[in-house]
Amino acid sequence: MPEVETDKNHTDVNGDESAQSRLFLKGGKIVNDDQTFYADVYIEDGIIKQLGQNLVIPGGARTIDAKGKLIIPGGIDPHTHMQLPFMGTTAADDFYSGTKAALAGGTTMIIDFVVDQKGVSLLDAYEKWRGWADAKVCCDYALHVGVTWWSDQVAKEMEILCKEKGVNSFKVFMAYKDIFMLPDDDMYDVFRKCSELGAVSMVHAENGHLIDIKSKELVSQGITGPEAHEMCRPEEVEAEATQRAITIANQANAPLYIVHVMSKSAGEVVANERRKGKVVFGEALAAGLGTDGTHYWNKCWRHAAGHVMGPPLRPDPSTPGYLMDLLANNDLSVSATDNCTFNADQKAIGKDDFRSIPNGVNGVEDRMSIIWEKGVRSGKMDPCRFVAVTSTNAAKIFNLYPKKGRVAVGSDADIVIWDPNEKRTISAKTHHQAVDFNIFEGMTVHGVPLYVITNGQVVLDEGQLKVTQGLGRFIETPCNSEYVYSKIRTREQMCQPQRVEREDYTGPVIEVMHEVLANKVQSANPITPNSPESFHNRSKVDGVRNMQESSFSLSGAQFDDDKPRRGHTRVANPPGGRSTGLW
Numbered sequence: 001m002p003e004v005e006t007d008k009n010h011t012d013v014n015g016d017e018s019a020q021s022r023l024f025l026k027g028g029k030i031v032n033d034d035q036t037f038y039a040d041v042y043i044e045d046g047i048i049k050q051l052g053q054n055l056v057i058p059g060g061a062r063t064i065d066a067k068g069k070l071i072i073p074g075g076i077d078p079h080t081h082m083q084l085p086f087m088g089t090t091a092a093d094d095f096y097s098g099t100k101a102a103l104a105g106g107t108t109m110i111i112d113f114v115v116d117q118k119g120v121s122l123l124d125a126y127e128k129w130r131g132w133a134d135a136k137v138c139c140d141y142a143l144h145v146g147v148t149w150w151s152d153q154v155a156k157e158m159e160i161l162c163k164e165k166g167v168n169s170f171k172v173f174m175a176y177k178d179i180f181m182l183p184d185d186d187m188y189d190v191f192r193k194c195s196e197l198g199a200v201s202m203v204h205a206e207n208g209h210l211i212d213i214k215s216k217e218l219v220s221q222g223i224t225g226p227e228a229h230e231m232c233r234p235e236e237v238e239a240e241a242t243q244r245a246i247t248i249a250n251q252a253n254a255p256l257y258i259v260h261v262m263s264k265s266a267g268e269v270v271a272n273e274r275r276k277g278k279v280v281f282g283e284a285l286a287a288g289l290g291t292d293g294t295h296y297w298n299k300c301w302r303h304a305a306g307h308v309m310g311p312p313l314r315p316d317p318s319t320p321g322y323l324m325d326l327l328a329n330n331d332l333s334v335s336a337t338d339n340c341t342f343n344a345d346q347k348a349i350g351k352d353d354f355r356s357i358p359n360g361v362n363g364v365e366d367r368m369s370i371i372w373e374k375g376v377r378s379g380k381m382d383p384c385r386f387v388a389v390t391s392t393n394a395a396k397i398f399n400l401y402p403k404k405g406r407v408a409v410g411s412d413a414d415i416v417i418w419d420p421n422e423k424r425t426i427s428a429k430t431h432h433q434a435v436d437f438n439i440f441e442g443m444t445v446h447g448v449p450l451y452v453i454t455n456g457q458v459v460l461d462e463g464q465l466k467v468t469q470g471l472g473r474f475i476e477t478p479c480n481s482e483y484v485y486s487k488i489r490t491r492e493q494m495c496q497p498q499r500v501e502r503e504d505y506t507g508p509v510i511e512v513m514h515e516v517l518a519n520k521v522q523s524a525n526p527i528t529p530n531s532p533e534s535f536h537n538r539s540k541v542d543g544v545r546n547m548q549e550s551s552f553s554l555s556g557a558q559f560d561d562d563k564p565r566r567g568h569t570r571v572a573n574p575p576g577g578r579s580t581g582l583w
């Protein structure tokens, strides 16, 4: 694919101005997440102005023939790490090469992560990322912010980021012990803050303590190659953390977005909890859908290390197909890439010890084609679902919809003319990413973008990539996405804790052993709360335990089993957990 590169101060526009700002896409089939129909599209000044048949178009528009092709919303990749400083080096793809590659593959917006060290101001980190990205991005972008430490200052800065800086999502890490990892109680505080702000809580779910212990054990046994990267963090290490994160978020009444669901068992956790009514969204990666972890056992060190990412690809070769089933059936909601690339010489930092191999792989360029090939061509999903998982659902979750994620009048002209039958073979030799390796090397995929339009500009044009550095815009993501928060807010109102009005206890009270109190040793009685707050959300209404809250076990002993209950109440579908149980 030949390229023309410019920067926004020296835009090398071919043809006259109006032909560039006015486009007429003729004869294609529109595919949105909920319907398909034949219509022409008229675009002016970066916005879709008209959609339908027999449109009356102003003069000077460039016509693009889309007959026999699909017109889809440009892809949104909600998980990238362009030029991330990480594990002693910096990701090879920066905001220029990364977004150029995104556009080449049909992705017209990325959401990258601000992730800085513990102790660094979130606002300073945000400004640093804006400084890197604004001048380089070829397509629109937004930012999530990683919360790697917790304090009052962090809480205040989260608020400023939401109210003044266009951020609506925060990620915590349960892995990367001593670097990014947060303990459960801090995670709870972050999730509560997100809920208060109407922001999306996100989590990297792997048990960082276990990874630390198991990786030391493996090294002490002399297992130091890339295979140990998977061995120290098998599926259950991901599944346990996934379950724990969902529990903590539910207790905080926060919606939760789980980045990179990489294993069957973690996927099952997400699916089960969604069926119980939890507001949780799971993200599948192009890597996890398109390849597997058998590569870690490859004899070539570079090949094996080239696949190292966290959580790892799984050695069970049926995993990609299983994750695709979950994505097709709405158990997982979104696809992304976690694009975070490192060249061979960067991966080689860990040549003698897998723990030092920089984690991360490519995907931003190939995601759309991988999902078309493995999802749509396999018959697992239809084109509407393809649009939902590559674009619309991310737009809805991060409150960009319908400006992004839809082909409709008034939406941004981020559009791809997609040829479902065209094919290409993926290779590091021909891709647009800066990295020297591609985890999908040699794979032939059907589903290829013929034209890519970003913000009304044709950037992939009859096979020629014509990107403009700095043309992309920072897109603010407002808080309180209805798609995410509407159920959460209703539950909040329904489940307010209520105290039980009762007369004061007037009987005798035993003498407290002061030395025990001084040592803060608590009663061994498991049903005695450590502090009054421990039960703050275990409300009872009218003398009956509020079963709408999931802090209660639905079976087995309860702390107040000795108390009389009111007659059975049937709750068909309580918020936070569907059940037909009687109590």
Ligand SMILES: NC(=O)NCCC(=O)O
Binding pocket: 081, 204, 308, 309, 310, 311, 338, 340, 359, 360, 361
């Ligand atoms: N995922 C990965 O391997 N690298 C990027 C950093 C992260 O998201 O954990």
Ligand SMILES: [Zn+2]
Binding pocket: 079, 080, 081, 259, 338
């Ligand atoms: Zn990531």
